Amino acid sequence: MSPIPAAGPLRDRPTAASGRAAALADFFVCDIAAALPKDDMASMEHPVFSLSTRPDRRVLSYAHRGTSVEITPSVKGLATIHDKDILIYCISQLVAALNQDRPVARVLELTAHDLLLATGRETSGDAYRRLRDAFERLAGTRITTNIPTGETETTRGFGLIEGWEIVRRTRSGRMVSVSVTLSDWLYRAVLARSVLTLSRDYFALRKPLERRLYEIARKHCGRQGRWQISMATLCAKSGSASPLRVFRKMVRDIAAADGLPDYTLEVAIGDLLVVRPRAVLEEAGPRLDAAAYEAAREAAPGWDIYALEADWRRYWAASGRPKLTSPARAFVAYCAKRAG
Numbered sequence: 001m002s003p004i005p006a007a008g009p010l011r012d013r014p015t016a017a018s019g020r021a022a023a024l025a026d027f028f029v030c031d032i033a034a035a036l037p038k039d040d041m042a043s044m045e046h047p048v049f050s051l052s053t054r055p056d057r058r059v060l061s062y063a064h065r066g067t068s069v070e071i072t073p074s075v076k077g078l079a080t081i082h083d084k085d086i087l088i089y090c091i092s093q094l095v096a097a098l099n100q101d102r103p104v105a106r107v108l109e110l111t112a113h114d115l116l117l118a119t120g121r122e123t124s125g126d127a128y129r130r131l132r133d134a135f136e137r138l139a140g141t142r143i144t145t146n147i148p149t150g151e152t153e154t155t156r157g158f159g160l161i162e163g164w165e166i167v168r169r170t171r172s173g174r175m176v177s178v179s180v181t182l183s184d185w186l187y188r189a190v191l192a193r194s195v196l197t198l199s200r201d202y203f204a205l206r207k208p209l210e211r212r213l214y215e216i217a218r219k220h221c222g223r224q225g226r227w228q229i230s231m232a233t234l235c236a237k238s239g240s241a242s243p244l245r246v247f248r249k250m251v252r253d254i255a256a257a258d259g260l261p262d263y264t265l266e267v268a269i270g271d272l273l274v275v276r277p278r279a280v281l282e283e284a285g286p287r288l289d290a291a292a293y294e295a296a297r298e299a300a301p302g303w304d305i306y307a308l309e310a311d312w313r314r315y316w317a318a319s320g321r322p323k324l325t326s327p328a329r330a331f332v333a334y335c336a337k338r339a340g
Contacts, residue, residue: 030110035096037198039088040189044219047239050078051208074140079160081208083134085119090180094190106187112175120203128174135164158183193302199261209250212238217263221275223306228274285313286327295332300339308335
């Protein structure tokens with residue numbers, strides 16, 4: 001496969017009705033206002049985004065249990081974890097469309113204002129400038145990895161997005177509508193539903209390390225009662241450039257502030273970080289055991305089982321909380337129906 005080119009020069013595309021009608025089949029229009037935030041599991045698992053708030057031009061390398069990642073910056077620097085908001089928005093729109101049985105495409109057309117609002121950003125002129133910078137870093141950052149997406153494991157190099165361009169702008173030059181082409185690697189992850197649902201409060205987290213710790217907690221703890229990791233492993237997994245002693249202090253401060261959505265953090269004896277979920281489910285609701293979750297994963301491969309569980313519980317509550325002879329069987333049947 002030939003290398004994926006970085007984004008080329010910006011240009012406005014023609015918007016004549018005939019040309020747009022012919023191109024509609026090749027584009028997915030982001031127009032689902034209530035799409036739940038979704039993140040791809042591979043970049044939640046591995047350090048792909050810089051946690052720096054300044055231009056980061058390091059070449060990053062990470063290897064763990066057979067998985068290797070090398071991230072090479074452009075002259076603009078590495079894509080940051082705040083730049084990732086763009087990908088989360090795109091993934092969220094695509095997954096919501098798949099759930100509605102709508103056709104999707106690797107090329108997305110989105111309204112810049114909607115993207116800024118959905119990710120909790122201001123909509124000033126400076127915000128549009130920063131958004132453009134984020135697009136450029138995402139397109140310029142190059143990833144070489146053997147992380148599998150879906151059922152495929154391939155070592156390849158690619159940009160986080162293949163390209164982007166302004167489709168329409170105001171007379172003052174502010175972008176209005178933007179076209180984004182996702183990398184094939186990321187698009188495969190979406191089609192395979194290798195994604196997890198994030199709290200909407202994720203976008204309110206301003207510190208890069210807070211966001212990264214939430215991602216790691218969401219990916220590894222989920223709704224288990226407890227999950228732990230050594231500080232040294234966590235430092236490497238987070239992608240932090242800080243020395244371990246400084247990293248420990250930052251994690252302690254975040255744990256003490258207790259501001260992460262869904263999870264609490266505790267620094268424990270043995271240089272460990274212990275993660276516990278907050279009260280996520282109604283205690284009065286149907287109880288499910290580990291076998292039910294496993295059966296649900298088989299019934300809905302690639303789906304976020306815990307998001308399905310939340311939807312199922314809401315459906316059960318809206319139906320008048322009927323008594324279930326076998327909650328596990330009812331849950332698995334619901335998952336199979338959604339996945340079908």
